[in-house]
Amino acid sequence: MSSDLDTIYALSSGALPAGVAVVRISGPEAFAACQAIAGAVPQPRRARLMRLADAEGGAIDTGLVLAFRAPASFTGEDCVEFHLHGGRAVVRAMLDRLSAMPGMRHAEAGEFTRRAFENGKLDLVEAEGLSDMIVAETEMQRRLAMEQAGGALSGLYEGWARELTHARAMIEAELDFSDEEDIPGSVSATIWDGVAATTEAIRSHLEGGQAAEIIRDGYQVVIAGPPNAGKSSLLNALARRDIAIVTDVAGTTRDILEVQLDIGGYAVRLYDTAGLRETEDVVEAEGVRRARALAEKAELVLLLNDLSEQMSEASELTDRDCLRIGTKVDMVSGETGGYDLVLSAKTGEGLDRLIAAIGDRLAVRLGGLSLSLPVRERQRGYLREALTHLEAALAARTLSPEFPSEALRAAAQSLGRITGRVDVEDLLDVIFSSFCVGK
Numbered sequence: 298m299s300s301d302l303d304t305i306y307a308l309s310s311g312a313l314p315a316g317v318a319v320v321r322i323s324g325p326e327a328f329a330a331c332q333a334i335a336g337a338v339p340q341p342r343r344a345r346l347m348r349l350a351d352a353e354g355g356a357i358d359t360g361l362v363l364a365f366r367a368p369a370s371f372t373g374e375d376c377v378e379f380h381l382h383g384g385r386a387v388v389r390a391m392l393d394r395l396s397a398m399p400g401m402r403h404a405e406a407g408e409f410t411r412r413a414f415e416n417g418k419l420d421l422v423e424a425e426g427l428s429d430m431i432v433a434e435t436e437m438q439r440r441l442a443m444e445q446a447g448g449a450l451s452g453l454y455e456g457w458a459r460e461l462t463h464a465r466a467m468i469e470a471e472l473d474f475s476d477e478e479d480i481p482g483s484v485s486a487t488i489w490d491g492v493a494a495t496t497e498a499i500r501s502h503l504e505g506g507q508a509a510e511i512i513r514d515g516y517q518v519v520i521a522g523p524p525n526a527g528k529s530s531l532l533n534a535l536a537r538r539d540i541a542i543v544t545d546v547a548g549t550t551r552d553i554l555e556v557q558l559d560i561g562g563y564a565v566r567l568y569d570t571a572g573l574r575e576t577e578d579v580v581e582a583e584g585v586r587r588a589r590a591l592a593e594k595a596e597l598v599l600l601l602n603d604l605s606e607q608m609s610e611a612s613e614l615t616d617r618d619c620l621r622i623g624t625k626v627d628m629v630s631g632e633t634g635g636y637d638l639v640l641s642a643k644t645g646e647g648l649d650r651l652i653a654a655i656g657d658r659l660a661v662r663l664g665g666l667s668l669s670l671p672v673r674e675r676q677r678g679y680l681r682e683a684l685t686h687l688e689a690a691l692a693a694r695t696l697s698p699e700f701p702s703e704a705l706r707a708a709a710q711s712l713g714r715i716t717g718r719v720d721v722e723d724l725l726d727v728i729f730s731s732f733c734v735g736k
């Protein structure tokens with residue numbers, strides 16, 4: 298990143314053209330830029346309609362201007378927002394105007410949020426939550442992001458870190474006074490019970506990590522089955538779009554195709570795969586290999602079978618959670634036993650039941666969970682590290698008093714790295730570069 302003394306600007310709102318486009322400016326020159334462009338700086342936190350001029354004094358646009366004086370802004374620096382008409386040429390003219398001003402440059406990805414972090418406006422977990430909030434597409438993704446962005450998760454980590462620091466202080470006090478008769482040994486026992494409880498809490502919190510990942514990245518559902526079972530037709534019907542090629546030729550699909558669905562507020566990634574069969578065709582064989590590999594790591598496999606054909610064996614495919622589905626029910630009359638459900642991609646019969654069945658699986662797997670979950674591998678890595686230190690501390694508690702105290706310090710430090718309270722300078726470039734520009 299370039300110097301923090303630069304004043305940065307960027308289009309902070311979405312794709313153009315749009316009704317309104319917000320250009321945000323942050324840094325020491327923000328108010329000077331506002332003065333030059335709008336002729337004045339409006340009273341902080343009050344929207345004011347102003348004429349926005351180019352370098353020659355001609356009008357770029359007329360728009361709302363908002364000023365925030367440091368430190369009472371998102372970044373903690375002086376900030377200005379121009380709410381422009383969201384045309385490409387309007388925004389281009391404003392960005393050109395800003396780039397020509399001394400001390401101003403375009404913001405890098407995540408740079409506004411990075412400045413907010415560096416100025417103590419939010420911690421790392423909150424910053425990561427903001428980034429997730431921007432890309433959240435389903436209700437559960439939004440709620441999960443909100444737990445992080447709103448500080449609930451940070452509060453948990455800081456609470457644990459505080460408990461460990463307190464425990465360490467008590468243990469060290471006991472070491473210092475261990476010669477004196479009147480310090481009861483039971484103090485230490487109580488402290489260690491507390492440490493054990495915190496250790497357990499961290500362990501069970503970590504176990505929620507997989508659920509967090511499923512909510513954030515999507516619950517993976519793989520459509521599998523023999524050629525011509527109607528897999529691609531089902532994908533298209535559920536997506537309500539003509540995504541996959543459907544023909545009556547067995548072996549039509551080779552590549553894996555993916556669509557995102559929203560089922561009960563959860564993101565579901567649905568995959569169409571090549572029909573499973575032995576084949577001499579090298580391209581199709583590669584498709585079959587990929588289909589099997591994907592089914593092995595799916596949360597749920599939909600094993601499709603044409604109702605007029607013999608049922609294929611699920612156990613040969615995967616040991617994952619599986620729904621057996623009989624297809625093309627519009628073509629058959631009579632016996633449809635042995636399936637979890639039957640449907641027709643052609644008429645739409647049974648599709649609601651399938652969506653409900655997937656929703657039930659999701660509810661069993663993810664329902665009723667607190668959404669204070671460790672969403673990112675970065676967070677889980679430090680939690681595992683803290684756990685390792687705590688287990689070492691608990692194991693050594695009766696052996697040497699100095700070692701456990703040091704291990705507790707290390708555990709609290711690992712927790713501090715999650716929120717960025719403890720130095721994580723080396724990580725910042727990685728974390729913030731994954732943000733979008735303008736955030």
Ligand SMILES: Nc1nc2c(ncn2[C@@H]2O[C@H](COP(=O)(O)OP(=O)(O)OP(=O)(O)O)[C@@H](O)[C@H]2O)c(=O)[nH]1
Nearest residue numbers: 524525526527528529530548549550572641642643
């Ligand atoms: N009548 C009827 N025909 C269907 C239905 N679903 C699929 N078909 C037909 O079955 C044939 C195969 O459908 P696909 O969706 O391509 O089957 P697939 O399982 O993706 O086939 P591969 O990609 O080759 O493995 C096509 O001719 C479809 O029109 C259905 O519900 N009813």
Ligand SMILES: [K+]
Nearest residue numbers: 525544546549
């Ligand atoms: K086909």
Ligand SMILES: [Mg+2]
Nearest residue numbers: 528529549550
């Ligand atoms: Mg297909």
